[in-house]
Amino acid sequence: MLRIAGVLILLVTLYVTLRLADENAFGSRNLIDVANRQGFYGVLTLGVAVLIVTGAIDLSIGSVAGLAAITFGLLMGEGVRPIPAAGIVLLGGMLVGLAHGLLVTRLKLQAFLVTLCGLFIYRGIARYISKRPVGLSDIQQENPSMTDSIDWLRWVLIGKDENSALLFPAQLFVMIMLAVAIGFILHKSVIGRYWYAIGYNESAARYSGIATDRYRVLAFVISSTLASLGGILMLLDVRTADPNTAGTNWELFAITGAVLGGCSLKGGEGTAIGILLGAAVLPLLQNAMSFVEINGKEIPDSVIPVVIGLTLLLGTIVDEFFRRRAAVRK
Amino acid sequence: MSTPRLEAQSVRKQFPGVLALDGVSMQLAAGEVLAIVGENGAGKSTLMKILGGLYSPDAGEIRLEGQPVRFGNVNDAMNAGISLIHQELNLAENLSVAANIFLGRERLAGRLWLRERPMTSEARKLLKRVGLPDALVHTTVGHLAPGQKQLVEIARALSLNARVIIMDEPTSSLTQTETDRLYQVIDDLRASGVSIIYISHRLAEVKRCADRVTVLRDGRNAGELAKSEISHDAIVRLMVGRDLKSFYPRSGRVARDGPPTLELKNVTFAGGPTQPISFSMCAGEIVGMAGLVGAGRTELAEAMFGIRAITGGEVFIDSKAVKIQHSSDAVEAGLSMAPEDRRLNGLVLEKSVQFNLSLPNLDRLSTNGIVSRRKELASSNDLCERLRVKTPSVHQVVGLLSGGNQQKVVLGKWLARTPRVLILDEPTRGVDVGARSEIYGLMDKLAAEGVAVWMISSDLEEVLGMSDRVLVLHEGKLAGELNRDELSEEAVMRLATGAL
Structure with missing residues (x-):
């Protein structure tokens, strides 16, 4: 509860900062834009958060998303209709997650290592299968018949019209729907209960007769699937994806969001609502920084990572402080 | 009675919501083995932690050789000659026996460089004292049997010239032979004047090695038994405040005939x-x-x-x-x-x-x-x-x-x-x-x-x-x-x- 209050205070502070920095920044256009990005990050964060709850981690999210974006583009370039193409990409994501999960549970490898290898492998594959960026404009030119359905998909999932004007934060809605579903699984279902038990003490879960491997694999599948959904969203949103850069560092943003939202990297902790709020911090922070001026000077982009790092560090310190206090009270 | 080596007088300790110790007293003579027994929650652990310097008492006094002492932390207690051996042993499993014995108090040349030789030779002597083969000195602790680890802990305490060693459930993971070995070491230590506080749930053990038993119940002294008075029934009666009739119940259960389950x-x-x-x-x-x-x-x-x-x-x-x-x-x-x-x-x-x-x-x-x-x-x-x-x-x-x-x-x-x-x-x-x-x-x-x-x-x-x-x-x-x-x-x- 405390954790959620903390991240909520952080969010409110950031919105207030945004409002104070610039009247325009609090206009609906900018807010929708931020909301859309919050939704996008949220999708990735939800996936990795589930995995973090089980005590594992996924470092391959960015590369999986990048590969997904490239594959999605290439498939459509080959004439596969957008929706089946998206389906194939998501299925691919599931298989990637399944492979991670099986390597971790069957061969008893560490999730950190398996997904670290994944980070390199999927990035390499993306570069191998496409030497140059894929772009929706090229695809639409080559396959004019797809234009409508791509535009429709962009409208539904991203909230942008054919002229790329942002009408509503569709990605936020996508994320909220996913968060409701995952929240329901986490907090109401047997599966979620087992995830928490595994995260805290896998051995105790096993000694309770729970087929723990199955639930751990499921978490890997969810993470990679949502990462590939992220890739699809990204291509639809920015219309182009470069195999060298698409998705780089996203795993770190996603993990940051999950931790800000109250997930402990040791596992066993985190709530859907916290994850949702945690994911909302970074996009807002980035946006606010672009409006804030110090002594009449804008903050250079290069400083943004510093601020992200400091925010997470501060959040962790405050959290640890409260945890200690709580422990003393016990 | 001459001045006890270690004495606690009306010690109180309040935790939020729980009064863990409500005026507990105990004395420990030089070269005495005192067993402290009591149900969980009776206050044994709290008392041990106060004696060992982990907690400080809210009221009451701890006297060592008659002098009031107040330990700010574990190191104070150790330097005063009181070592607490936890139930879950605190050894670095990846280090050698000698390294563990001197962990945190390594013999150094200058401020940085380890002097292995004096540490090894001293460790050998200590191992002999606790009845372990001195060849174990370079063995990684993780490879030792639980009983041997326990003895290494004792050796570590002895390296600090401990006058009082507090053992919390020392036999809980030991085999019978290892336990017998431990008894032997306890006897030797007692003979050399070291005082031992022995906490155990196993009443048979208490009977075997204690000179005296102090029973705690609900944070207070429930009674004391001299060596001749120690018996299973007497201890249990003091611990739970009532007679435990038929400790091992047998309500006429019978193995059912028919195929095995x-x-x-x-x-x-x-x-x-x-x-x-x-x-x-x-x-x-x-x-x-x-x-x-x-x-x-x-x-x-x-x-x-x-x-x-x-x-x-x-x-x-x-x-x-x-x-x-x-x-x-x-x-x-x-x-x-x-x-x-x-x-x-x-x-x-x-x-x-x-x-x-x-x-x-x-x-x-x-x-x-x-x-x-x-x-x-x-x-x-x-x-x-x-x-x-x-x-x-x-x-x-x-x-x-x-x-x-x-x-x-x-x-x-x-x-x-x-x-x-x-x-x-x-x-x-x-x-x-x-x-x-x-x-x-x-x-x-x-x-x-x-x-x-x-x-x-x-x-x-x-x-x-x-x-x-x-x-x-x-x-x-x-x-x-x-x-x-x-x-x-x-x-x-x-x-x-x-x-x-």
Whole structure:
């Protein structure tokens, strides 16, 4: 509860900062834009958060998303209709997650290592299968018949019209729907209960007769699937994806969001609502920084990572402080 | 009486919500072994931690050789000559014995460089003093047996010139031989003038090595027994404040006729001996499984429960062959298990009593995969009541309960299912006398209801007291089987040590 209050205070502070920095920044256009990005990050964060709850981690999210974006583009370039193409990409994501999960549970490898290898492998594959960026404009030119359905998909999932004007934060809605579903699984279902038990003490879960491997694999599948959904969203949103850069560092943003939202990297902790709020911090922070001026000077982009790092560090310190206090009270 | 070496006078310690010590006093003479006993929650640990410098008392006084002392931290206490050896040993498993003995107080050349030679030679002397071969000095502690680790801890205390050594449940993971060795060391230490405070739940041990017993109850002194007065009954009476009639209950349970409930035919398992094992147990009986630590009892139980792979042979439950590849198969087949290490394997410590009690039973407490909070609450309240778990509510974090109550929760996890076979691995380790007798009562009741109870225990008293039949393992092999009328400590030990 405390954790959620903390991240909520952080969010409110950031919105207030945004409002104070610039009247325009609090206009609906900018807010929708931020909301859309919050939704996008949220999708990735939800996936990795589930995995973090089980005590594992996924470092391959960015590369999986990048590969997904490239594959999605290439498939459509080959004439596969957008929706089946998206389906194939998501299925691919599931298989990637399944492979991670099986390597971790069957061969008893560490999730950190398996997904670290994944980070390199999927990035390499993306570069191998496409030497140059894929772009929706090229695809639409080559396959004019797809234009409508791509535009429709962009409208539904991203909230942008054919002229790329942002009408509503569709990605936020996508994320909220996913968060409701995952929240329901986490907090109401047997599966979620087992995830928490595994995260805290896998051995105790096993000694309770729970087929723990199955639930751990499921978490890997969810993470990679949502990462590939992220890739699809990204291509639809920015219309182009470069195999060298698409998705780089996203795993770190996603993990940051999950931790800000109250997930402990040791596992066993985190709530859907916290994850949702945690994911909302970074996009807002980035946006606010672009409006804030110090002594009449804008903050250079290069400083943004510093601020992200400091925010997470501060959040962790405050959290640890409260945890200690709580422990003393016990 | 001359000035006691260590004395506590009317010590009080208040924790939020709990008055842990309400004016406890004790004296310890030079070269004396004082046993401090009491149920969990009686205040033993708090008193030890105050003496060892982990806590400071709210009121009262600690006097060392007559001088009032106040320890700010563990180092103060150590430097004053008081060493506390925790139940869970604090050794760096990856370092050598010598490195552990001098950890934090290394002999240095300059400020940086280790002087191995003097440390090694001193470590050798210390090892001899605690009866360990001095060749162990370079051995990695992780490779030592539990008993040897315990002795290394004592050596470490001695390296600090400890005048008082506090041992918290020192034998809880030791074999009989290791325990005997420890007694010997305690005798030697006593003879050389070291005072020892010995905390144990095993009353037989207290009887064996203590010169005097101080009993605590509810944070107060409940009484004291001189060496000649020490008896099982006297201690128990003081601890629980009442007579415990029939400590090991036997409510007329009988092994049911008919096919065995659990039968193993030529079973081999991963990490087990090459020679297959066969035995069976019937509904309604409590089968004790004795053996030395490392005899493979836990491993066998783990294999039955699907934690280890079964590599050969057949397992039958109620005459039906079952295939157990995972613990979920085992539960399905009607097995359940309370593991030896309940904090590691039995419980999710950070979660609530309810969370833990529900964990194996969620299939019954949910519909279509959605957990019913109402059913869950009702079920866990019911279990807590049946087991008389002392907890403010089912929402209490289970790690905050006492050992006995934690163990009750571990057992409670399986009660809702009425298992066919209940495997209990060291069911009363670290459990206080009161809760122990309740656990025995529960075992008896379950057996009477037709559960086959498979009790693995290193506590001979318990094995002899509770079992209808005893299987003894020696180096993974079934060394023999003893019926109730053949049971004796000697008979069990003879089989367990492999003597013919």
